[in-house]
Amino acid sequence: METTVKNIFRNKETFENKEITxxxxxxxxxxxxxxGFINFHDGTFFESIQVVYEEQKLDNFSDVxxxxxxxxxxxxGVLVLTPQAKQPFEIIAxxxxxxxxxxxxxxIQPKRHTREFxxxxxxxxxxxxxxxxxFRLRSVAAFAVxxxxxxxxxxxxxxxxxxxxxxxxxxxxxNVTTLDLNHLPKNDDGEIDYKKDFFAKRTNLTxxxxxEAEAYALAFKNVYTFGPTFRAENSNTQRHASEFWxxxxxxxxxxxxxxxxxxxKMVKYVIQYVFDKLPEEMEFFNKFVEKGLKEKLLNVxxxxxxxxxxxxAIEILKNANEKFENQPEFGKDISTEHEKYLTxxxxxSPVFVTDWPKDIKAFYMRLNDDQETVAAMDxxxxxxxxxxxxxxxxxxxxxxxxxxxEMHVPKExxxxxxxxxxxxxxxxxGYGMGFERLVMYLSGVENIRDVIxxxxxxxxxxx
Amino acid sequence: METTVKNIFRNKETFENKEITxxxxxxxxxxxxxxGFINFHDGTFFESIQVVYEEQKLDNFSDVxxxxxxxxxxxxGVLVLTPQAKQPFEIIAxxxxxxxxxxxxxxIQPKRHTREFxxxxxxxxxxxxxxxxxFRLRSVAAFAVxxxxxxxxxxxxxxxxxxxxxxxxxxxxxNVTTLDLNHLPKNDDGEIDYKKDFFAKRTNLTxxxxxEAEAYALAFKNVYTFGPTFRAENSNTQRHASEFWxxxxxxxxxxxxxxxxxxxKMVKYVIQYVFDKLPEEMEFFNKFVEKGLKEKLLNVxxxxxxxxxxxxAIEILKNANEKFENQPEFGKDISTEHEKYLTxxxxxSPVFVTDWPKDIKAFYMRLNDDQETVAAMDxxxxxxxxxxxxxxxxxxxxxxxxxxxEMHVPKExxxxxxxxxxxxxxxxxGYGMGFERLVMYLSGVENIRDVIxxxxxxxxxxx
Numbered sequence: 002m003e004t005t006v007k008n009i010f011r012n013k014e015t016f017e018n019k020e021i022t023x024x025x026x027x028x029x030x031x032x033x034x035x036x037g038f039i040n041f042h043d044g045t046f047f048e049s050i051q052v053v054y055e056e057q058k059l060d061n062f063s064d065v066x067x068x069x070x071x072x073x074x075x076x077x078g079v080l081v082l083t084p085q086a087k088q089p090f091e092i093i094a095x096x097x098x099x100x101x102x103x104x105x106x107x108x109i110q111p112k113r114h115t116r117e118f119x120x121x122x123x124x125x126x127x128x129x130x131x132x133x134x135x136f137r138l139r140s141v142a143a144f145a146v147x148x149x150x151x152x153x154x155x156x157x158x159x160x161x162x163x164x165x166x167x168x169x170x171x172x173x174x175x176n177v178t179t180l181d182l183n184h185l186p187k188n189d190d191g192e193i194d195y196k197k198d199f200f201a202k203r204t205n206l207t208x209x210x211x212x213e214a215e216a217y218a219l220a221f222k223n224v225y226t227f228g229p230t231f232r233a234e235n236s237n238t239q240r241h242a243s244e245f246w247x248x249x250x251x252x253x254x255x256x257x258x259x260x261x262x263x264x265x266k267m268v269k270y271v272i273q274y275v276f277d278k279l280p281e282e283m284e285f286f287n288k289f290v291e292k293g294l295k296e297k298l299l300n301v302x303x304x305x306x307x308x309x310x311x312x313x314a315i316e317i318l319k320n321a322n323e324k325f326e327n328q329p330e331f332g333k334d335i336s337t338e339h340e341k342y343l344t345x346x347x348x349x350s351p352v353f354v355t356d357w358p359k360d361i362k363a364f365y366m367r368l369n370d371d372q373e374t375v376a377a378m379d380x381x382x383x384x385x386x387x388x389x390x391x392x393x394x395x396x397x398x399x400x401x402x403x404x405x406x407e408m409h410v411p412k413e414x415x416x417x418x419x420x421x422x423x424x425x426x427x428x429x430x431g432y433g434m435g436f437e438r439l440v441m442y443l444s445g446v447e448n449i450r451d452v453i454x455x456x457x458x459x460x461x462x463x464x
Numbered sequence: 465m466e467t468t469v470k471n472i473f474r475n476k477e478t479f480e481n482k483e484i485t486x487x488x489x490x491x492x493x494x495x496x497x498x499x500g501f502i503n504f505h506d507g508t509f510f511e512s513i514q515v516v517y518e519e520q521k522l523d524n525f526s527d528v529x530x531x532x533x534x535x536x537x538x539x540x541g542v543l544v545l546t547p548q549a550k551q552p553f554e555i556i557a558x559x560x561x562x563x564x565x566x567x568x569x570x571x572i573q574p575k576r577h578t579r580e581f582x583x584x585x586x587x588x589x590x591x592x593x594x595x596x597x598x599f600r601l602r603s604v605a606a607f608a609v610x611x612x613x614x615x616x617x618x619x620x621x622x623x624x625x626x627x628x629x630x631x632x633x634x635x636x637x638x639n640v641t642t643l644d645l646n647h648l649p650k651n652d653d654g655e656i657d658y659k660k661d662f663f664a665k666r667t668n669l670t671x672x673x674x675x676e677a678e679a680y681a682l683a684f685k686n687v688y689t690f691g692p693t694f695r696a697e698n699s700n701t702q703r704h705a706s707e708f709w710x711x712x713x714x715x716x717x718x719x720x721x722x723x724x725x726x727x728x729k730m731v732k733y734v735i736q737y738v739f740d741k742l743p744e745e746m747e748f749f750n751k752f753v754e755k756g757l758k759e760k761l762l763n764v765x766x767x768x769x770x771x772x773x774x775x776x777a778i779e780i781l782k783n784a785n786e787k788f789e790n791q792p793e794f795g796k797d798i799s800t801e802h803e804k805y806l807t808x809x810x811x812x813s814p815v816f817v818t819d820w821p822k823d824i825k826a827f828y829m830r831l832n833d834d835q836e837t838v839a840a841m842d843x844x845x846x847x848x849x850x851x852x853x854x855x856x857x858x859x860x861x862x863x864x865x866x867x868x869x870e871m872h873v874p875k876e877x878x879x880x881x882x883x884x885x886x887x888x889x890x891x892x893x894g895y896g897m898g899f900e901r902l903v904m905y906l907s908g909v910e911n912i913r914d915v916i917x918x919x920x921x922x923x924x925x926x927x
Binding site for chain 2: 024043044072124127141159160162178183192199206221223228233243254396420421427459461462464
């Protein structure tokens with residue numbers, strides 16, 4: 002019977018003393034004189050299964066002894082429970098066939114590799130324990146996000162990737178063009194004639210789907226996006242990539258309180274989900290990637306997130322008995338060290354920082370009655386800093402227009418966005434979560450390049 | 465108690481004679497002398513709910529009479545079952561408050577609009593019945609796809625959007641650049657110096673995630689992608705968009721048979737899922753968009769898909785008592801009219817056409833023993849033509865390299881792809897499904913521009 006390593010681990014009794022067939026790869030092969038052991042991995046499960054082969058049972062014993070790490074095999078054998086051994090069971094092979102060889106220059110040998118080296122072989126690194134765990138987590142967490150929103154009737158909305166919007170102010174953008182750069186068409190003024198470009202105008206890769214999501218929220222009440230977004234910033238940090246996936250829920254008739262409530266429930270849902278579905282992987286991260294990860298995350302599940310206004314947060318920082326490199330200041334952004342102090346020392350929990358100074362936030366955030374702050378929130382989490390940023394949106398047409406003028410956001414491109422305030426507008430709110438940030442938070446992996454299958458960063462676009 | 469129209473429709477007994485609060489929009493307002501009716505839609509459900517308002521119950525009766533189509537409201541009232549009336553229940557309002565006005569120039573009036581006009585107001589068209597149904601279907605079908613694959617342990621893989629791969633041959637590509645087109649850097653030979661570009665080389669928007677998905681399949685066994693892909697072709701048809709979403713499963717140790725088996729199960733799963741979750745929307749499509757849609761789709765559920773080789777299909781077409789504009793020919797592609805004949809007249813079911821002439825298919829498809837055809841399949845469906853294209857992949861390094869040379873695919877960019885054959889390679893297969901094609905097939909909507917929230921086509925990149 003053909004089965005998978007996952008099936009065996011999850012239902013071992015079913016397979017006891019049964020003849021089974023598996024397809025997978027050699028993780029290690031320790032040949033002895035008359036027998037040997039293969040750590041066999043079929044990709045369906047975090048753990049390998051031990052295959053025992055014996056000279057007396059296999060015609061091709063001397064070949065099997067030489068099967069190299071990375072080779073693909075068909076293994077037939079009988080599953081035997083081994084309650085006294087380290088591993089819970091093993092397969093006594095009756096037949097092992099080589100399907101695909103793996104020469105000696107196979108880069109993924111069973112030894113420690115640096116993460117820098119493994120990035121260079123991103124097409125193969127996923128065959129290691131660490132990256133196998135990371136990318137299974139990524140998949141399962143993505144599904145958890147979908148399930149959370151779908152269960153509540155949120156509509157998954159595919160907002161555009163290529164956009165003509167220029168004025169969102171969320172960051173530098175990549176240009177998208179089919180013009181022949183060697184023969185650029187010019188207009189009568191000697192400027193590049195974008196009318197000849199594919200879309201008959203300048204276009205870019207999106208930095209956010211929020212504005213389009215707002216249009217859909219005002220029809221469906223609750224919507225979310227989950228798609229790639231882009232930043233053309235030349236920043237080489239552990240937490241920034243040029244291409245990353247974002248989740249952006251948007252809720253009509255919701256204020257900042259509802260917004261925070263939804264974000265808190267979502268984060269908790271995903272944490273619970275990955276512990277339920279991936280106990281082996283979470284154990285591995287806890288042991289080998291971030292000691293204390295499990296405690297950190299389970300702690301989050303069991304308490305309400307803290308909330309503090311930006312003003313109050315600055316007060317806390319000013320009164321802290323702590324030497325900061327950057328002095329906390331009213332009206333200014335807070336830095337990584339401040340985030341660390343608030344989440345890890347002061348609140349010892351995730352914390353929403355609310356009501357930010359308007360000048361350091363985006364034009365679409367709702368102006369508070371004090372005329373100085375906006376109804377925005379950042380969710381800071383212990384160990385990872387900012388995980389989510391959101392706000393109530395400015396629904397008052399006159400205030401929004403004034404804010405756009407103050408912040409030099411061109412209105413002519415965004416007439417459709419203003420329409421949302423003109424025709425049946427209402428209170429609404431939303432947030433954005435960088436999906437890679439979530440995966441880093443859940444796994445303890447510190448470099449964003451290690452949670453994206455084929456990362457794109459300045460000067461790096463391999464594979 | 466605050467609730468939603470969906471909750472009421474799904475659990476009306478719970479709300480009978482209860483005081484409830486709803487937030488939503490006016491779809492229609494028919495004011496009489498001493499009372500009136502509002503068709504009230506809150507975005508959570510396909511149907512509207514009827515709100516009855518009476519002069520004697522409301523202080524602001526004369527205002528409510530004037531509330532216009534599109535306005536947003538808070539409605540409080542009592543739910544009354546009306547078993548003898550057309551609608552199953554109504555709300556007798558105790559309070560109706562205007563939240564957001566909707567001036568008379570609101571484009572979405574309760575009358576027939578052309579789809580062409582509605583595309584121009586894509587930010588508002590989703591407030592109509594048709595587009596509300598389409599985009600809820602899109603969301604629910606997307607989740608069904610995820611659930612189908614996740615239930616079987618497939619790993620959701622985010623393959624890159626920006627790519628340096630040039631040689632996939634799947635179509636024309638958009639360039640991605642941060643170079644200042646007005647001041648292009650040149651190298652010593654007078655050519656554009658892409659080393660100065662963001663990624664230090666030429667980059668494009670991806671046309672497929674398949675090649676990267678193969679790398680992940682050879683580590684996880686079963687993976688799938690679900691993300692945007694791009695074509696810079698200047699084709700203005702009802703079935704082509706420049707930006708669309710694709711689903712690309714990839715399975716290690718699978719041959720073409722397993723590939724087709726998975727594709728058939730997936731399509732059936734999604735059809736069943738949308739009938740289960742969206743009975744009202746499917747009824748609407750059946751009645752107003754494509755007569756016979758339900759029969760067409762339910763018919764698909766109840767029979768195995770047909771299978772026919774390309775050679776045999778051409779024979780069938782040649783023997784057909786039918787005048788084709790394009791003559792069917794061995795070794796050549798089949799056209800839309802041929803697809804129509806095969807699915808609608810000959811097989812009267814979805815049909816996999818397999819084993820295509822190698823010269824009209826991609827380099828990575830596995831060469832059959834006849835040396836003339838490849839182990840490829842197209843799934844054709846009645847009413848929509850090609851829904852899925854897939855193949856077993858060429859796993860033999862020498863054959864793959866020969867095919868790349870024959871088809872002028874540059875090897876130096878794809879060394880990593882060749883590695884997948886070098887190190888533990890194995891039989892594997894996969895397919896791609898354009899998600900918009902699926903939504904069109906499920907809804908009967910004929911123009912791809914009407915199943916994408918903000919479509920991108922040549923010269924069109926609005927919103």
